[in-house]
Amino acid sequence: MLTVRAPATSANLGSGFDVFGVALGAPADVIRVERAPETTISVTGAGSQYIPENPKENTVGAVAEALDAPARIRIDKGVRPSSGLGSSAASAAGAAVALNELYDRGLTREELVSVAAEGEALVSGAAHADNVAPSLLGGFTIVAQDGVTQVDASVPVVACLPETTVSTRDARDVVPDRATMDDVVETVGHAATLAVGMAKNDPEIVGRGMDDGIVTPERAALIDGYDRVRDAALEAGATGVTVSGAGPGVLAVCRGSARRAVASAMLDAFDSVGIESRAYQTHVGEGARLYP
Numbered sequence: 001m002l003t004v005r006a007p008a009t010s011a012n013l014g015s016g017f018d019v020f021g022v023a024l025g026a027p028a029d030v031i032r033v034e035r036a037p038e039t040t041i042s043v044t045g046a047g048s049q050y051i052p053e054n055p056k057e058n059t060v061g062a063v064a065e066a067l068d069a070p071a072r073i074r075i076d077k078g079v080r081p082s083s084g085l086g087s088s089a090a091s092a093a094g095a096a097v098a099l100n101e102l103y104d105r106g107l108t109r110e111e112l113v114s115v116a117a118e119g120e121a122l123v124s125g126a127a128h129a130d131n132v133a134p135s136l137l138g139g140f141t142i143v144a145q146d147g148v149t150q151v152d153a154s155v156p157v158v159a160c161l162p163e164t165t166v167s168t169r170d171a172r173d174v175v176p177d178r179a180t181m182d183d184v185v186e187t188v189g190h191a192a193t194l195a196v197g198m199a200k201n202d203p204e205i206v207g208r209g210m211d212d213g214i215v216t217p218e219r220a221a222l223i224d225g226y227d228r229v230r231d232a233a234l235e236a237g238a239t240g241v242t243v244s245g246a247g248p249g250v251l252a253v254c255r256g257s258a259r260r261a262v263a264s265a266m267l268d269a270f271d272s273v274g275i276e277s278r279a280y281q282t283h284v285g286e287g288a289r290l291y292p
């Protein structure tokens with residue numbers, strides 16, 4: 001039996017819609033695999049009651065099929081589904097690493113990105129790789145048409161998850177078809193700033209590059225209390241705040257010394273609109289890890 005821990009991720013980071021992603025130190029899914037004549041899946045842990053065990057409907061089933069690697073697969077969910085922390089992607093990335101090893105397929109982590117993205121296509125209708133790439137490679141990743149670029153980083157973050165859910169499929173329906181040239185120019189400037197901030201591991205520069213006026217306002221409107229949570233986090237010392245992935249999670253970047261205050265401000269702000277939430281005080285972290 002092989003065991004893999006695959007981290008939650010936060011995609012987009014505001015200015016990098018469908019392009020940027022980061023691996024988070026916590027939470028994570030744990031995937032266990034054993035060879036079997038056909039694929040079976042069992043799911044336990046956070047939100048497991050909402051996750052299908054039918055291989056045709058689970059992201060890990062799509063990965064097993066893509067690798068032609070039938071297995072008995074057990075998923076222990078640390079990443080709650082439909083929260084904006086790449087839950088479906090963490091399972092897919094973990095399964096890709098585990099099954100590649102189990103069947104000695106010899107694919108690199110970079111090559112596994114498109115394999116794991118097959119699972120994302122199954123649940124969200126688009127094979128976007130901005131969650132599976134950081135879950136596989138760790139750090140900060142840029143997914144472009146011609147490949148993935150990765151940089152190690154350890155910027156402190158707070159990921160605050162309200163009890164509500166938003167499905168990625170629904171959140172993709174509100175993405176505008178067009179943007180003005182002014183908005184594009186502004187967003188490119190922010191995205192470039194953010195990428196430099198990650199390379200320098202500097203939360204001030206990362207935070208300055210997180211704003212986006214194209215997709216984020218539409219997504220934020222789906223999250224009750226978003227404006228209050230954002231304002232509270234900024235007041236408590238966050239350098240940047242945005243919707244995590246497709247939401248409803250909210251991601252704040254900050255200096256390590258401000259992390260506790262930012263988390264507490266975000267929890268209080270959700271509470272003030274009658275919504276319970278949970279905050280992960282963590283950092284940009286490592287990718288999927290294989291245990292012997």
Ligand SMILES: Nc1ncnc2c1ncn2[C@@H]1O[C@H](COP(=O)(O)OP(=O)(O)OP(=O)(O)O)[C@@H](O)[C@H]1O
Binds near residue numbers: 057083088091092
């Ligand atoms: N292994 C899996 N883990 C989690 N969700 C899964 C899995 N397989 C299938 N799903 C389905 O995928 C959907 C959750 O995926 P979705 O992309 O909406 O959320 P997410 O992965 O948590 O977040 P995001 O992509 O916004 O960061 C749910 O409908 C869930 O049932």
Ligand SMILES: N[C@@H](CCO)C(=O)O
Binds near residue numbers: 011128131246
């Ligand atoms: N880039 C994708 C990620 C989903 O987590 C989206 O925002 O729809």
